Amino acid sequence: MKVMVAGAGIGGLCLAHGLLQAGVDVRVYERENAAHSRYQGFRIGLNEHGLAALHECLPQRLHGVLAAVTGPMAGERRVLDRQLHEIRRLGAVDGGTATDRHVLRQLMLTGLSGRVEFGKAVTGYTERASGTVEARFGDGTSATGDLLVGADGVGSAVRRQLLPEAEVVTLPGNAVLGRTPLTERFAALVPGFGTTVHGPGIIMLLGRMEFRRPPRLAAAELAPDVQLPDADDYLRWVVMLPEPHSREPDGWPAVRDQLLALLDGWHPDLLDLVRQADVVNSSPLTVRYAKPVPHWGGTRRVTLLGDAIHPMPPSGGQGANTALRDAALLSRSLAAVQRDEAELPAAVAQYELRMLDYGFTAVTESLQHLPDFTPHAPDER
Numbered sequence: 001m002k003v004m005v006a007g008a009g010i011g012g013l014c015l016a017h018g019l020l021q022a023g024v025d026v027r028v029y030e031r032e033n034a035a036h037s038r039y040q041g042f043r044i045g046l047n048e049h050g051l052a053a054l055h056e057c058l059p060q061r062l063h064g065v066l067a068a069v070t071g072p073m074a075g076e077r078r079v080l081d082r083q084l085h086e087i088r089r090l091g092a093v094d095g096g097t098a099t100d101r102h103v104l105r106q107l108m109l110t111g112l113s114g115r116v117e118f119g120k121a122v123t124g125y126t127e128r129a130s131g132t133v134e135a136r137f138g139d140g141t142s143a144t145g146d147l148l149v150g151a152d153g154v155g156s157a158v159r160r161q162l163l164p165e166a167e168v169v170t171l172p173g174n175a176v177l178g179r180t181p182l183t184e185r186f187a188a189l190v191p192g193f194g195t196t197v198h199g200p201g202i203i204m205l206l207g208r209m210e211f212r213r214p215p216r217l218a219a220a221e222l223a224p225d226v227q228l229p230d231a232d233d234y235l236r237w238v239v240m241l242p243e244p245h246s247r248e249p250d251g252w253p254a255v256r257d258q259l260l261a262l263l264d265g266w267h268p269d270l271l272d273l274v275r276q277a278d279v280v281n282s283s284p285l286t287v288r289y290a291k292p293v294p295h296w297g298g299t300r301r302v303t304l305l306g307d308a309i310h311p312m313p314p315s316g317g318q319g320a321n322t323a324l325r326d327a328a329l330l331s332r333s334l335a336a337v338q339r340d341e342a343e344l345p346a347a348v349a350q351y352e353l354r355m356l357d358y359g360f361t362a363v364t365e366s367l368q369h370l371p372d373f374t375p376h377a378p379d380e381r
């Protein structure tokens with residue numbers, strides 16, 4: 001059986017490992033030209049389900065490196081005003097395991113050499129009467145397999161063809177995502193799990209990414225064939241604004257300057273946090289979610305996972321965890337097909353029914369958390 005995966009993101013790479021372990025011939029087609037094309041190093045909190053799914057799919061020998069390059073995500077949640085005076089404490093939590101998306105992706109590319117092709121944007125597919133599916137790429141080439149899995153994220157080309165009526169909603173309002181190297185001064189802003197700063201009409205969320213071990217060194221020591229980037233600890237911050245920017249400024253310096261103007265009067269530590277943000281890892285953030293879709297029925301050679309089918313706001317911390325859960329579940333279903341214990345269409349349909357159920361439950365829960373992160377208009381405070 002040959003499975004083609006569109007997208008080498010969190011879910012697609014996890015699936016590729018799960019399928020390889022099951023002896024399935026898997027190929028991943030990624031739109032970006034290289035693994036480092038876009039440095040997307042934001043922090044992702046893995047809960048016990050996401051981590052269990054990742055452990056299930058990743059080969060055992062990578063588990064030690066994974067543990068070494070993750071970080072803690074526990075402690076008190078503080079709410080401060082814009083001058084850093086404490087307003088209240090929300091109690092301590094154990095929020096799971098902090099991972100860096102870029103480091104995690106690099107780790108997951110290990111062992112997939114020759115199976116991931118970059119510069120291959122899937123543009124569409126054709127299901128053949130013979131029971132195969134042909135995927136078409138932007139460079140004019142194509143590939144054929146027994147199943148195409150759209151793991152191509154929120155703008156999924158595979159979903160657009162499979163479910164043209166599926167609705168993805170872009171939330172109004174505006175968010176800016178930043179990443180600033182962790183110094184003692186900035187570390188003091190987040191002594192625990194996370195800090196929320198409330199200003200007039202603006203909310204700023206702060207969280208730390210502290211690697212247990214520097215990723216490149218940890219890999220060199222624990223698994224020399226694993227190539228991990230140099231990555232230093234950082235403070236991840238998100239600023240939620242009530243109104244969209246009047247215009248989308250061009251490039252980070254313009255976004256940063258516009259944001260600094262809006263944060264006029266905020267504590268110097270917070271302003272310096274914004275000023276010192278990493279240019280390549282800071283940007284405006286668009287928040288999108290999908291409306292539920294019923295199971296499409298029939299027996300298809302095409303399916304979806306992760307943000308390609310159930311994108312959700314980051315407010316619930318569930319998007320990547322759910323994509324990993326999808327990958328583990330689909331790997332298990334396809335492993336049964338590989339062992340001749342199940343038929344492919346039935347195994348895929350069973351996966352889809354379960355995935356749609358918990359996936360859209362996660363979307364609903366994430367939307368329920370959204371008001372906690374939505375700033376009030378200035379005159380409401």
Ligand SMILES: Cc1cc2nc3c(=O)[nH]c(=O)nc-3n(C[C@H](O)[C@H](O)[C@H](O)COP(=O)(O)OP(=O)(O)OC[C@H]3O[C@@H](n4cnc5c(N)ncnc54)[C@H](O)[C@@H]3O)c2cc1C
Binds near residue numbers: 006042177
């Ligand atoms: C700021 C922020 C914080 C977050 N925090 C958390 C968190 O704490 N916990 C959590 O669980 N989730 C979190 N998320 C959500 C999480 O990042 C996503 O849900 C997760 O990355 C989805 O994984 P995916 O594999 O489905 O899609 P992606 O990771 O988006 O991967 C999709 C891949 O497909 C590629 N692609 C796109 N189009 C094509 C095409 N046509 N052909 C081929 N390839 C294509 C893309 O280049 C990309 O590599 C956060 C998101 C953001 C933005």
